[in-house]
Amino acid sequence: MIGLIILCTFIGIIIIAFASIIQNKLVDSIILFMGVGLGSVVLFTIFKAPDVALTEAVIGTGVSSLIFLMALKHLKATK
Amino acid sequence: MSFKRDISTSSLSGFTLSAILILTILSILIQNIPKQITTAGDKLLELNSQEGVSNAVTSVVVYFRGFDTLGEIAVLFIASLGIGLMLSNNTKCDIKAQSNFMLKTAAKILFPIILLFGIYIIVYGHLSPGGGFQGGVIIASAILLLVISYQNFELSHKIIELLETFAGISYVLIGLIGLIVLDKFLGNFLPSNISNMGMLLSGGIIPIIYIIIGIKVGSEMSLIVQNLIRRAQ
Numbered sequence: 001m002i003g004l005i006i007l008c009t010f011i012g013i014i015i016i017a018f019a020s021i022i023q024n025k026l027v028d029s030i031i032l033f034m035g036v037g038l039g040s041v042v043l044f045t046i047f048k049a050p051d052v053a054l055t056e057a058v059i060g061t062g063v064s065s066l067i068f069l070m071a072l073k074h075l076k077a078t079k
Numbered sequence: 080m081s082f083k084r085d086i087s088t089s090s091l092s093g094f095t096l097s098a099i100l101i102l103t104i105l106s107i108l109i110q111n112i113p114k115q116i117t118t119a120g121d122k123l124l125e126l127n128s129q130e131g132v133s134n135a136v137t138s139v140v141v142y143f144r145g146f147d148t149l150g151e152i153a154v155l156f157i158a159s160l161g162i163g164l165m166l167s168n169n170t171k172c173d174i175k176a177q178s179n180f181m182l183k184t185a186a187k188i189l190f191p192i193i194l195l196f197g198i199y200i201i202v203y204g205h206l207s208p209g210g211g212f213q214g215g216v217i218i219a220s221a222i223l224l225l226v227i228s229y230q231n232f233e234l235s236h237k238i239i240e241l242l243e244t245f246a247g248i249s250y251v252l253i254g255l256i257g258l259i260v261l262d263k264f265l266g267n268f269l270p271s272n273i274s275n276m277g278m279l280l281s282g283g284i285i286p287i288i289y290i291i292i293g294i295k296v297g298s299e300m301s302l303i304v305q306n307l308i309r310r311a312q
Contacts, residue, residue, distance in 0.1 A: 051209070063304075067303075
């Protein structure tokens with residue numbers, strides 16, 4: 001059962017990562033990138049690394065996507 | 080057009096060649112792995128019981144590799160400095176759209192809860208998963224909620240400056256006291272008995288250092304968030 005969950009999460013991460021690089025809009029790919037981070041949070045929790053999972057949830061999914069979104073806003077402002 | 084195609088085919092063939100090379104090297108490495116490997120991490124985890132900290136990752140990050148953590152904090156400080164310098168010429172943007180009533184009310188209710196959760200993550204960093212970095216970023220996300228919902232909310236630069244310098248100086252001072260007392264930078268000079276393992280006051284200097292890291296990361300990340308959102312265009 002746990003192996004099935006791990007396999008599904010792996011395949012889901014790969015599909016979401018591929019979907020995020022073929023998007024036309026940058027906002028969509030940033031949101032899908034957050035999905036990749038969430039999938040890896042699930043994997044880190046299953047593989048008994050709660051510290052890394054917390055860091056990934058807070059920094060990888062939260063702050064880095066905020067910084068990406070703000071950089072996008074600055075790029076649009078300069079154009 | 081043909082030039083571009085040449086580039087793409089050559090890069091594709093180079094990519095496949097390198098992938099095959101990496102895969103062969105990996106398969107050779109996997110076959111040659113001995114049954115029981117003892118890495119540097121395993122040895123550090125065995126030493127964990129000397130420090131009386133129930134979260135083994137914390138004792139590795141803060142104590143055995145405390146000097147690296149000091150470097151990480153310096154990197155974060157430089158990042159905060161860079162963002163501040165890069166956006167310092169830009170004028171403060173006046174957001175025309177007033178934020179929603181619902182957002183304001185939710186921020187009022189959620190802000191203390193998120194702040195308390197961040198402080199809990201920092202203070203219990205040596206007992207449960209979490210620590211200074213994660214807790215500091217959670218505090219910064221509570222500040223983010225205030226920044227996006229109240230237009231006239233502004234962090235006081237003097238307080239942030241004071242907190243950041245206090246945290247940085249006290250980290251180095253604790254390390255130097257360890258150097259003087261135990262001949263080792265960041266030596267654990269406070270009592271850290273194994274019998275206190277699992278209590279809030281255990282592990283000697285490790286919880287104190289995590290609280291310092293939490294203050295530093297929280298103030299730096301709050302400043303980064305505020306600069307990025309307020310100084311647009």
